[in-house]
Amino acid sequence: MSDSHDARARQNAARLSGTVRVVGAGLLGASIGHALRAKGVDVVLADASPSQLRLAIDYGAGRAAREDDAPRLIVVAVPPDVTADVIEAELAAHPDAVVTDVASVKLEPFDELRRRGIDLTRYIGSHPLAGRERGGAISARADLFIGRPWVVCRDEQTRPADLALVEALALDVGALLLEMTPQEHDRAVALTSHVPQVVASLLAGRLAEADEGSLRLAGQGVRDTTRIAASAPELWVQILGANAAPVVELLDALAGARREVAPALRAPAAPGARRAVADAIRQGNEGVERLPGKHGQNRRFETMVVMVDDTPGQLGRLFGELGELGVNVEDLRLEHSPGAQFGLAEISVAPASLRGAIEGLEERGWRIAGNTND
Amino acid sequence: MSDSHDARARQNAARLSGTVRVVGAGLLGASIGHALRAKGVDVVLADASPSQLRLAIDYGAGRAAREDDAPRLIVVAVPPDVTADVIEAELAAHPDAVVTDVASVKLEPFDELRRRGIDLTRYIGSHPLAGRERGGAISARADLFIGRPWVVCRDEQTRPADLALVEALALDVGALLLEMTPQEHDRAVALTSHVPQVVASLLAGRLAEADEGSLRLAGQGVRDTTRIAASAPELWVQILGANAAPVVELLDALAGARREVAPALRAPAAPGARRAVADAIRQGNEGVERLPGKHGQNRRFETMVVMVDDTPGQLGRLFGELGELGVNVEDLRLEHSPGAQFGLAEISVAPASLRGAIEGLEERGWRIAGNTND
Numbered sequence: 001m002s003d004s005h006d007a008r009a010r011q012n013a014a015r016l017s018g019t020v021r022v023v024g025a026g027l028l029g030a031s032i033g034h035a036l037r038a039k040g041v042d043v044v045l046a047d048a049s050p051s052q053l054r055l056a057i058d059y060g061a062g063r064a065a066r067e068d069d070a071p072r073l074i075v076v077a078v079p080p081d082v083t084a085d086v087i088e089a090e091l092a093a094h095p096d097a098v099v100t101d102v103a104s105v106k107l108e109p110f111d112e113l114r115r116r117g118i119d120l121t122r123y124i125g126s127h128p129l130a131g132r133e134r135g136g137a138i139s140a141r142a143d144l145f146i147g148r149p150w151v152v153c154r155d156e157q158t159r160p161a162d163l164a165l166v167e168a169l170a171l172d173v174g175a176l177l178l179e180m181t182p183q184e185h186d187r188a189v190a191l192t193s194h195v196p197q198v199v200a201s202l203l204a205g206r207l208a209e210a211d212e213g214s215l216r217l218a219g220q221g222v223r224d225t226t227r228i229a230a231s232a233p234e235l236w237v238q239i240l241g242a243n244a245a246p247v248v249e250l251l252d253a254l255a256g257a258r259r260e261v262a263p264a265l266r267a268p269a270a271p272g273a274r275r276a277v278a279d280a281i282r283q284g285n286e287g288v289e290r291l292p293g294k295h296g297q298n299r300r301f302e303t304m305v306v307m308v309d310d311t312p313g314q315l316g317r318l319f320g321e322l323g324e325l326g327v328n329v330e331d332l333r334l335e336h337s338p339g340a341q342f343g344l345a346e347i348s349v350a351p352a353s354l355r356g357a358i359e360g361l362e363e364r365g366w367r368i369a370g371n372t373n374d
Numbered sequence: 375m376s377d378s379h380d381a382r383a384r385q386n387a388a389r390l391s392g393t394v395r396v397v398g399a400g401l402l403g404a405s406i407g408h409a410l411r412a413k414g415v416d417v418v419l420a421d422a423s424p425s426q427l428r429l430a431i432d433y434g435a436g437r438a439a440r441e442d443d444a445p446r447l448i449v450v451a452v453p454p455d456v457t458a459d460v461i462e463a464e465l466a467a468h469p470d471a472v473v474t475d476v477a478s479v480k481l482e483p484f485d486e487l488r489r490r491g492i493d494l495t496r497y498i499g500s501h502p503l504a505g506r507e508r509g510g511a512i513s514a515r516a517d518l519f520i521g522r523p524w525v526v527c528r529d530e531q532t533r534p535a536d537l538a539l540v541e542a543l544a545l546d547v548g549a550l551l552l553e554m555t556p557q558e559h560d561r562a563v564a565l566t567s568h569v570p571q572v573v574a575s576l577l578a579g580r581l582a583e584a585d586e587g588s589l590r591l592a593g594q595g596v597r598d599t600t601r602i603a604a605s606a607p608e609l610w611v612q613i614l615g616a617n618a619a620p621v622v623e624l625l626d627a628l629a630g631a632r633r634e635v636a637p638a639l640r641a642p643a644a645p646g647a648r649r650a651v652a653d654a655i656r657q658g659n660e661g662v663e664r665l666p667g668k669h670g671q672n673r674r675f676e677t678m679v680v681m682v683d684d685t686p687g688q689l690g691r692l693f694g695e696l697g698e699l700g701v702n703v704e705d706l707r708l709e710h711s712p713g714a715q716f717g718l719a720e721i722s723v724a725p726a727s728l729r730g731a732i733e734g735l736e737e738r739g740w741r742i743a744g745n746t747n748d
Contacts, residue, residue: 129591141743143681149591178590188588191580196599198639201658202631203573206565206624208661214562216552217503217523218665221602225570226665228595229658237651241642248640250580255632257576258625265572266622268615277611284575284603287582291592291600307517313697315706320694323687332689334706369517 014039015168021046021071021097023086025056028102028128029077030140033061035173038142044069048078056137073165076101080238084109088118098162100126100169104189105242106153106182124166125153125182127189128175135235143174150175153182190246197228197236198251204229220333301330301348304358304371308334308345318345318366325360327353344369388413389542395420395445395471397460399430402476402502403451404514407435409547412516418443422452430511447539450475454612458486461497472536474500474543478563479616480527480556498540499527499556501563502549509606517548524549527556564620571602571610572625578603594707675704675722678732678745682708682719692719692740699734701727718743 020036022029025047033043033056043062047053057064074090074097076083083103090099099122103109106125113120130148150170154163170177180188204226207215240247257280264276308314322329331348349357358368394410396403399421407417407430417436421427431438448464448471450457457477464473473496477483480499487494504522524544528537544551554562578600581589614621631654638650682688696703705722723731732742 129593139744143741143743151591178587180587184587185591188584188591191584191588192592192596195580196577196596198635198654199573199577200595200599201655202628202635203570204658204661205631205654206569206627206661207664208657209627210562210565210661210664212664213554213558214565215664215666217525217559217562218566219503221574222566222570223665224598224601225574226658226662227598229655230662231655231659233652233655233659236655237642237648240639240651241648244639244642248636251632251636251639253580254576255629257579258629261572261576262622262625265614265618265625268611268618274611274615277614278607280572280579281575281603281605281607281610283582284578284600285605285607287578287580287584288600288604290581290584290586290589291597292589310702312700312702313694315703316690316693316695316697318693319690320687321690323690326686328684328686329689329708332706332708334703367517369515370513 014041014172016041016073016165016172018042018073019044019069019071020169021065021069021074021090021094022062022077023047023074023090024077024079025049025053025061025137026077027131027135027137027139027144029075030056030059030061030137031130031142031144032075032077032102032169032173034059034140034142035145036169037062039172041172044071052137056140059137059140061137061140071097073097073169074099075169076103079235080105080109080242084112084116087123088113088116091118091120091122097122098165099123100152100166102126102128103242104193104239106151106185108186108242110153110182121157121159122162124158124162126166126170127151127153127185128170128173130175135232145170146174148175149178151178151180151185153180153185155181186243187246190243190250194240194243194247195250195254197231198240198247199254200226200229201231201236302351302354302371303331303346303348304354304361305369306345306347306361307367307369308343310343315345318361321361321364321366322347322357325357327357327360388415388546390415390447390539390546392416392447393418393443393445394543395439395443395448395464395468396436396451397421397448397464398451398453399423399427399435399511400451400453401505401509401511401513401518403449404430404433404435404511405504405516405518406449406451406476406543406547408433408514408516409519410543411436413546415546418445426511430514433511433514435511435514445471447471447543448473449543450477453609454479454483454616458483458490462487462490462492465492465494465496471496472539473497474526474540476500476502477616478567478613480525480559482616484527484556495531495533496536498532498536500540500544501525501527501559502544502547504549509609519544520548522549523552525552525554525559527554527559529555560617561620564617564624568614568617568621569624569628571605572614572621573628574600574603575605575610676725676728676745677705677720677722678728678735679743680719680721680735681741681743682717684717689719692735695735695738695740696721696731699731701731701734 019042021044022033023046025045036043044065045056045062076086078086080103083101087099128145128150130144152166261276261280264273327349329347333346334343393416395418396407397420399419410417418439419430419436450460452460454477457475461473502519502524504518526540541551635650635654638647701723703721707720708717
């Protein structure tokens with residue numbers, strides 16, 4: 001494990017040089033600090049909160065600012081509400097630096113700054129699609145961005161040398177570069193993140209109103225559908241507020257789709273009703289099929305379900321034996337039966353591995369509760 | 375593993391005796407057959423499709439019917455569309471038998487039979503909450519119902535001895551008995567299953583219309599929210615049609631919640647707008663919190679994120695070492711970074727185990743990418 005990571009680290013010498021200034025020492029800012037420092041880049045940290053700043057520095061995410069700092073690249077990693085203000089201040093305070101930000105909405109800060117008449121030649125918005133359930137400098141990790149998409153929003157004014165700096169930042173922290181316009185980006189995150197959040201929250205809101213008995217019938221489906229509804233209200237108020245137009249447009253499209261199917265749901269015996277419902281479900285099938293799978297490909301795996309006792313070491317034995325069988329686990333989902341002392345492990349493997357995995361496990365005494373290739 | 379299962383099997387001697395007739399040899403019917411036969415119960419299978427019936431018998435789910443069969447219990451496990459017809463036919467053909475069904479909607483078949491003037495004293499509806507992504511007799515498993523809720527809908531006419539038969543069926547296949555009225559049941563599954571299905575399908579429908587580039591920003595959130603949108607249209611047309619009233623009522627409640635929050639999303643700077651959005655997200659938080667956790671309790675676990683190379687045996691080593699550390703894995707989610715050759719394993723453990731698990735894994739060279747108790 002560590003060998004291959006070391007080898008990868010040696011291949012990836014830092015593309016950035018000089019000093020990078022990171023404004024905002026929360027989860028994203030401090031994680032960028034850790035990742036760049038691991039590459040030997042000089043990182044200066046700033047934060048409106050002295051205690052947050054102190055914490056991030058204590059944890060090794062960077063150093064405090066000095067009078068003579070001359071950063072070439074500034075990364076603004078502050079809450080959405082204050083992103084535009086901080087970008088403006090940093091552009092003014094560092095007239096030779098390129099400024100980027102990591103906010104999850106890209107058009108609003110850009111438009112706001114343009115409305116203020118700011119020269120945005122040296123500003124290049126970006127958005128790393130990374131995060132964790134907990135925020136703050138103490139949750140920061142050098143590997144937060146590894147393998148994650150990092151969107152960079154250039155425009156016609158962007159100078160190639162400036163763009164290269166922002167791209168070097170994304171590559172240095174291990175992210176996968178994607179180029180989009182701010183409009184493309186904001187519509188994409190409305191679709192893949194913001195609207196799913198609203199939908200999950202509203203659906204989970206109905207669970208809040210339900211009687212206790214109903215909830216005992218909840219299975220994995222509703223759990224998955226509402227998982228992200230556990231997200232923090234404070235952050236989402238800002239995100240949704242900053243990306244209101246694309247979010248509302250998509251919610252309207254959803255409401256339209258609902259209105260198309262509602263009469264059919266209301267009167268299932270009416271002519272054409274079954275077809276309308278089937279069409280809606282089938283279109284959902286198509287949408288799910290389009291989501292990129294593992295390694296960015298639409299690879300399909302076979303799944304087998306193994307019964308696992310709920311005691312320490314059982315999963316270890318299972319995965320150890322899969323390793324002995326030469327079977328690579330591509331994906332895994334554990335499902336627990338309410339009241340039962342064991343779980344079901346749904347294990348995805350390459351189609352070519354399925355038969356051997358099942359036979360090998362059964363020989364070793366495991367109970368296979370099913371597979372997708374029966 | 376096998377020791378404890380054997381012990382459990384010995385404790386659970388069959389409660390049913392005599393012959394059980396199962397009508398419909400698909401996934402549920404054939405699984406009931408397998409589970410009952412494993413307890414030594416005589417199972418007669420019937421199916422409108424001779425090839426499906428032959429297959430289920432070949433796989434050992436039961437035997438063919440004979441002239442002199444005198445079943446005490448009949449289980450109707452046919453598609454929702456024909457459930458009422460088959461219940462009626464079985465009640466008529468077997469005047470001494472108790473008839474139950476396993477359809478996922480309970481009020482509609484009951485009302486339909488009452489409209490036809492059928493005496494329903496010997497009919498007791500039930501619904502095992504179990505299923506698999508693939509259907510058919512070949513996907514059937516004796517352990518499909520173990521630890522799953524099995525709802526039984528008695529009414530004031532139900533005779534105790536008849537109820538005992540249906541309860542014995544549920545207990546013999548290893549399910550957890552729940553008693554509800556048909557109305558309670560149908561509202562509960564509308565909330566926990568049918569409406570999440572509609573919402574996931576409609577949301578995933580927007581993905582079907584999206585451009586390819588947008589979908590590259592899709593993360594685990596939208597994947598979870600839309601996972602069940604991959605379900606089969608044919609089945610869901612029947613289920614939604616049979617439970618139209620509670621589904622439409624909940625969809626209306628959802629639309630109402632959306633209309634409350636929509637103006638706030640549309641005009642995020644308006645007075646009260648932020649609070650309206652925050653309230654909707656917070657109510658979603660509350661709903662998710664109410665979903666029962668593992669073992670039917672609302673236990674909370676701590677989660678740590680471990681980096682795992684994408685090669686055979688790595689997960690085995692990880693779980694083996696967790697077993698050595700005495701740490702029981704309560705839940706697990708594997709996340710793959712697009713383009714990266716490793717994954718992140720989110721592992722849930724009892725709060726008391728977290729610190730020791732992290733320290734032990736780090737001593738053994740694992741990279742911990744975060745935990746919920748920082």
